[in-house]
Amino acid sequence: MSSEAYYVPSQSRWPILASIALFLLAYGAGSMINGLSSEESGSGGMILLAGAVLMALILIGWFGNVINESMSGLYSEQMDRSFRWGMSWFIFSEVMFFAAFFGTLFYVRTLAVPWLGGEGEKGVSNMLWEGFQAQWPLMTTPDMEQFPGPQQVIDPWHLPLLNTVLLVASSFTVTVAHKALKNNSRNNIVLWLAVTVMLAGAFLFFQAAEYIEAYEELGLTLHAGIYGATFFVLTGFHGLHVTLGTFMLLVIWLRVLRGHFEPENHFGFEAVAWYWHFVDVVWIGLFLFVYIL
Amino acid sequence: MTTLKHSVEAEHHHGPAKGLSRWFYTTNHKDIGSMYLWFSFAMFLTGGCMALMIRAELFQPGLQLIQPDFFNQMTTMHGLIMVFGAVMPAFVGLANWMIPMMIGAPDMALPRMNNWSFWILPFAFAMMLSTLFMAGGAPNFGWTFYAPLSTTYAPPSVTFFIFAVHMMGISSIMGAINIIATILNLRAPGMTMMKLPLFVWTWLITAFLLIAVMPVLAGVVTMMLMDIHFGTSFFNAAGGGDPVLFQHVFWFFGHPEVYIMILPAFGIVSEIIPTFARKRLFGYASMVYATASIAFLSFIVWAHHMFTVGMPLVGEVFFMFSTMLIAVPTGVKVFNWVATMFRGSMTFETPMLFALAFVVLFTIGGFSGLMLAIAPADFQYHDTYFVVAHFHYVLVPGAVFSIMAGAYYWLPKWTGNMYSEALGKWHFWLSFVGVNITFFPMHFIGLAGMPRRIPDYALQFADFNAIASVGAFIFGFSQLLFLYIVIRCIRGGDKATDEVWEDPEGLEWTVASPAPYHTFSEPPLVK
Numbered sequence A: 001m002s003s004e005a006y007y008v009p010s011q012s013r014w015p016i017l018a019s020i021a022l023f024l025l026a027y028g029a030g031s032m033i034n035g036l037s038s039e040e041s042g043s044g045g046m047i048l049l050a051g052a053v054l055m056a057l058i059l060i061g062w063f064g065n066v067i068n069e070s071m072s073g074l075y076s077e078q079m080d081r082s083f084r085w086g087m088s089w090f091i092f093s094e095v096m097f098f099a100a101f102f103g104t105l106f107y108v109r110t111l112a113v114p115w116l117g118g119e120g121e122k123g124v125s126n127m128l129w130e131g132f133q134a135q136w137p138l139m140t141t142p143d144m145e146q147f148p149g150p151q152q153v154i155d156p157w158h159l160p161l162l163n164t165v166l167l168v169a170s171s172f173t174v175t176v177a178h179k180a181l182k183n184n185s186r187n188n189i190v191l192w193l194a195v196t197v198m199l200a201g202a203f204l205f206f207q208a209a210e211y212i213e214a215y216e217e218l219g220l221t222l223h224a225g226i227y228g229a230t231f232f233v234l235t236g237f238h239g240l241h242v243t244l245g246t247f248m249l250l251v252i253w254l255r256v257l258r259g260h261f262e263p264e265n266h267f268g269f270e271a272v273a274w275y276w277h278f279v280d281v282v283w284i285g286l287f288l289f290v291y292i293l
Numbered sequence B: 001m002t003t004l005k006h007s008v009e010a011e012h013h014h015g016p017a018k019g020l021s022r023w024f025y026t027t028n029h030k031d032i033g034s035m036y037l038w039f040s041f042a043m044f045l046t047g048g049c050m051a052l053m054i055r056a057e058l059f060q061p062g063l064q065l066i067q068p069d070f071f072n073q074m075t076t077m078h079g080l081i082m083v084f085g086a087v088m089p090a091f092v093g094l095a096n097w098m099i100p101m102m103i104g105a106p107d108m109a110l111p112r113m114n115n116w117s118f119w120i121l122p123f124a125f126a127m128m129l130s131t132l133f134m135a136g137g138a139p140n141f142g143w144t145f146y147a148p149l150s151t152t153y154a155p156p157s158v159t160f161f162i163f164a165v166h167m168m169g170i171s172s173i174m175g176a177i178n179i180i181a182t183i184l185n186l187r188a189p190g191m192t193m194m195k196l197p198l199f200v201w202t203w204l205i206t207a208f209l210l211i212a213v214m215p216v217l218a219g220v221v222t223m224m225l226m227d228i229h230f231g232t233s234f235f236n237a238a239g240g241g242d243p244v245l246f247q248h249v250f251w252f253f254g255h256p257e258v259y260i261m262i263l264p265a266f267g268i269v270s271e272i273i274p275t276f277a278r279k280r281l282f283g284y285a286s287m288v289y290a291t292a293s294i295a296f297l298s299f300i301v302w303a304h305h306m307f308t309v310g311m312p313l314v315g316e317v318f319f320m321f322s323t324m325l326i327a328v329p330t331g332v333k334v335f336n337w338v339a340t341m342f343r344g345s346m347t348f349e350t351p352m353l354f355a356l357a358f359v360v361l362f363t364i365g366g367f368s369g370l371m372l373a374i375a376p377a378d379f380q381y382h383d384t385y386f387v388v389a390h391f392h393y394v395l396v397p398g399a400v401f402s403i404m405a406g407a408y409y410w411l412p413k414w415t416g417n418m419y420s421e422a423l424g425k426w427h428f429w430l431s432f433v434g435v436n437i438t439f440f441p442m443h444f445i446g447l448a449g450m451p452r453r454i455p456d457y458a459l460q461f462a463d464f465n466a467i468a469s470v471g472a473f474i475f476g477f478s479q480l481l482f483l484y485i486v487i488r489c490i491r492g493g494d495k496a497t498d499e500v501w502e503d504p505e506g507l508e509w510t511v512a513s514p515a516p517y518h519t520f521s522e523p524p525l526v527k
């Protein structure tokens, strides 16, 4: 091999198609959401759907391309490192996305709500809603008509605890699958990845059950003031990431079934495993700061 | 392995594809760099037209040309387009063109994703600009989109604004990941970190800042979206939230963002000054460390934009001193540029003129920044034209001049032709004079108390406003001259040598002019 010549792919249609798909997604979502409040039914939903389908097809095609190139040995070790850097920094960007919401949670809990309740250096803001009392979880919001606070919040020691166990276990099983891959025991990879996917599915199931309980029994909704807002935005985005991660796990499971990945060379697998550990770590943060404390 | 060799060779021996498909499907860093640069220039003119509308209205007190609400839409769109459409893409374009050539790489690390990063932008800005034609008008809450102006009181088009910001964020993050991966992984053998050209170093750190803060911007617009459409109360005290929270999250993104727009500029200037002073850059290592410390500090100064919102005293003091600290590494940089020129045998070609103007005028902006950093003084200056003067000094004769300087510096390498030095000098002097006439008087009217973002003002501010408006038109129209110079240079002119300038440093000067479509398919050895 001519001393590690870097593989520069030739022209590709995926990027421009993906830009169009992203535009349809964004424009469709925007129109649909605006349609929600203006009561006139528009074409937003259809555009959004078209964008989603197109994007899915593109991702399949694009990743398919990359997989083919990789399987036909076009990628050098250097290329592999580029992918690793790429994935690591992508996960870092995800960390910062969650950091924004965690930061929000800390700010309202330790500063904004106490000030509003008359405590601390900026307690003057209590004059806005005299008699408002700071508490966390915030059950009684300043304006209970506009934002009726929750009657109750989720008990961390039931579903959330179960979900913690499920997710931590899935982090282990994915590692076991990885070990199996390194030892080239294909049956074990298939088995442990399947277990991981099932654990993930169970997590999502219970998370959905928890949301239903929150909405139907506890009065804990998006409208329930700042507690509901932070609760749902944090757990909701985490849930979306778990969903995405589950799809990724499914994809590598199918790929293993097709005989992809070698003991020494399986970056796609590792990338998914990294991502999966990342959603696990975020969950630990959630369990601590959203549910328990 | 023969297939591998074959396809790599096939790839490297043909030139660009024909027709439009070249641009749509390309994976070539030079093509993508050019697209970024042209896109940026188009946005620069678009945002510039909006600025001229603003200045035309402000030429005299009273309402003459446009309605107040439209005026607000213009200030908002002008700011957003200049920041996200003109300055940032221009730097990414320069990075695309130059970084692979400077480090001896065949291309960017992830070439297809590179093209995706670019092509998202035209769609994002099409969506953003389309809000001008929507019912209720375009966003009118300022480029900083403070809640509740951008939530409770926003026009319906805000939803599209939010999704446009998401698209730009995706584009920037992917672009930044690509740049980091390229720099960390594709350096030619022997190109150690402490041999990297400063433009590469500053971009490495900028890319880190981008990956760290663009997701936070995505987070804040997401919370806006939820507040507007899904009944949450992040920025509404009635539900226990806080409008000031918006500002904290926004500026946690926003302050590093302003450094995203200036660090690559530092890099460009650090390339140009040594070439035309014919001396090595003074204090290379300290430049690297200064850049890194600025990046670090930029994460802990954000609330200097919020001195007047009612923060606890410790907050005011902390953010005041941390902000002032930034002046130290910034001072190191300015010192090093001056020391590089000291006793150099200087010549004043157009890139050097822009770089010199950068050093002087950026420093003025830095000083007004220091004034603003003094919390008790900022109570007076905040939200006045003094702030407008400050950030335009750092952004126009700062960031924008550095981009112009870089464009002139590397144009011969890109096109193989020299640009017209005489016209370049005209462009420089018109821009230099125009910029100062526009923005210097704003210091005075700001200190005298004229608030920013208003279409009408009290009579005592009339003279300076008239002067500023004249300057703005001079500056604006002289950019058409730039366009003409660039097009002329692409079409012909004196042939450039490979070195272009006298003995410049850097790998980019070792390849032919114009740079071949694929450079360094075999990595060069750096000693």
Ligand code: HEM
Residues within 6 Å of the ligand: B144, B258, B259, B261, B262, B304, B305, B323, B324, B326, B327, B330, B365, B366, B367, B368, B369, B370, B372, B373, B374, B378, B381, B382, B383, B387, B390, B391, B394, B395, B398, B399
């Ligand atoms: C020594 C360095 C600097 C210091 C101490 C500094 C300080 C400040 C302060 C305190 C403010 C807030 C003023 C107010 O709203 O009352 C401000 C505003 C601003 N600065 Fe700087 N700054 C510095 C450099 C820069 C640079 C390098 C850039 C960009 C390239 C920049 C861009 C801005 C912008 C865009 C705003 C206004 C944002 C807005 O409210 O619209 N600054 N600066």
Ligand SMILES: [Cu+2]
Residues within 6 Å of the ligand: B254, B255, B258, B301, B302, B304, B305
């Ligand atoms: Cu700042």
